[in-house]
Amino acid sequence: MRFAAIDFETASHRRDNAPFDNSVLASCCRTYQLPDIRRPFVCTVRVAREVWNIRPTRLPDVCTRLNIPLRHHQADSDAEACARIVMAAERAGWVP
Secondary structure (H helix, E strand, O other), rough: HHHHOOOOOOOOEEEHEEEEEHHHHHHHHHHOOOOOOOOEEEHHHHHHHHHHOOOOOOHHHHHHHHOOOOOOOHHHHHHHHHHHHHHHHHHOOOOO
């Protein structure tokens, strides 16, 4: 799927280290003259701390702890890992 084809108005957002990701996304929107995207999001760093008290909460550390496969800094793998973290948290009783 092409980036421009993603419907960010209805898409569910799960991000690792969300403040950083938000700043990158805002910068990309400015660069390509796209509307700024202000949507609620789930930060997997906060989820990992809240649900399992994992520290440090770098994506590789959380994935190792939860036995989630990861090819770190590969966008598709990072995105899938974030989704799996949220799904694991929901199975553990976490409610967004």
